[in-house]
Amino acid sequence: MMLIFLGPPGAGKGTQAKRIEEKHGLRQLSTGDMLRAARAAGTPVGLEAKTSMDRGDLVPDHLVIGVVEERIADPDCARGVIFDGFPRNVVQAEALDAMLARAGRKLDAVIEIRVDEAALVARQATRVQETLRAGGKVRDDDKPDVLRHRLAVYHRETAPLIAYYKGRGILKTVDGMASIDSVTATIAKLLDR
Ligand code: AMP
Numbered sequence: 001m002m003l004i005f006l007g008p009p010g011a012g013k014g015t016q017a018k019r020i021e022e023k024h025g026l027r028q029l030s031t032g033d034m035l036r037a038a039r040a041a042g043t044p045v046g047l048e049a050k051t052s053m054d055r056g057d058l059v060p061d062h063l064v065i066g067v068v069e070e071r072i073a074d075p076d077c078a079r080g081v082i083f084d085g086f087p088r089n090v091v092q093a094e095a096l097d098a099m100l101a102r103a104g105r106k107l108d109a110v111i112e113i114r115v116d117e118a119a120l121v122a123r124q125a126t127r128v129q130e131t132l133r134a135g136g137k138v139r140d141d142d143k144p145d146v147l148r149h150r151l152a153v154y155h156r157e158t159a160p161l162i163a164y165y166k167g168r169g170i171l172k173t174v175d176g177m178a179s180i181d182s183v184t185a186t187i188a189k190l191l192d193r
Contacts, residue, residue, distance in 0.1 A: 001026060001080035001191070002105055004087070006161060007113035008154045009147060010120045011176045012183065016113065017084040019184045024191065027077045031064050031086040034071070056141050056149040058088050058157060065095045072103065080108075089157040093164055110165040111187055113176035117151055 001024065005013040017028040035053060038046030045067060049059040068086055071077065087093040100106055125144050132138060140146060165171040174186045 001108045002083075002100065003081070003108060003191075004083045004110040004165075005113060006110055006158070006165075007176060008115065008117060008120065008158075009150045010124055011113040011115045012180065013084045013113055015180060016111075016183055016187060017082045020187055020191070021082055023188060024080070026080040026082050028082045028084055029068065029071055029077070029086065030084040031068065031088075032084075034067055035059060035064070038067070054140050056146040056153065058153060061089070061091050061095070064088075065092060065099075068096070069099045072099070087158075087161065090160060090164060093161055107170060109191070110161075110171050111190065112162055112171060112173040113183070114173055115176040119177065121147060121151070 003020075003026070005017050007013050014028075014030055014032075017030070020026065021028045035046065035049045039050055039053070040046070045063050049063055052059040064086060068083075072081055083096070087096050096107075121144065124142065124147050128138050128143065141150065162171065172190050174183055174190070176183055178186070
């Protein structure tokens with residue numbers, strides 16, 4: 001099964017993907033996590049991605065596309081993949097179609113996790129305060145002004161994918177403001193159909 005979880009930063013894509021991957025024997029592929037790992041390891045991809053990531057901009061398409069195509073060929077992706085944070089624009093979506101076609105696979109569903117973004121920004125601001133109060137460290141791209149910029153990038157670049165996949169009849173929308181358990185249950189039900 002090949003799935004995409006679509007939604008703005010902070011919608012809970014990663015949390016839900018982790019829960020669904022266990023249940024369905026799939027592999028979550030978070031391009032954000034992959035890029036952060038590349039940065040930590042100091043690879044050429046990581047170095048090239050750094051500036052865009054710190055600003056909350058998308059990293060160049062060729063970087064993520066290359067990383068994803070390599071990764072989905074790994075044996076642990078054979079049963080299926082949940083793309084979390086990819087594709088982020090139409091160029092990436094077309095590249096994904098092409099790489100899946102080359103691999104003889106196809107997308108089964110795109111799950112859009114829809115949220116109230118004002119509530120999301122407020123929730124994130126509270127979380128940042130709590131983390132700082134507890135002496136923790138906040139990732140640069142989770143800080144409120146960068147988060148707002150990432151939301152703007154989401155609207156400009158990524159939200160058009162909703163229509164892209166709706167047109168193909170594979171889009172399913174869930175209410176991401178419900179409790180974490182209830183969102184998981186709704187997604188699981190959609191996938192069992
Ligand atoms: P995320 O953890 O998915 O929110 O991603 C963190 C950051 O990594 C984003 O703000 C982008 O800078 C970069 N990133 C992650 N996935 C992609 C992608 N598919 N295309 C471009 N940039 C990405």
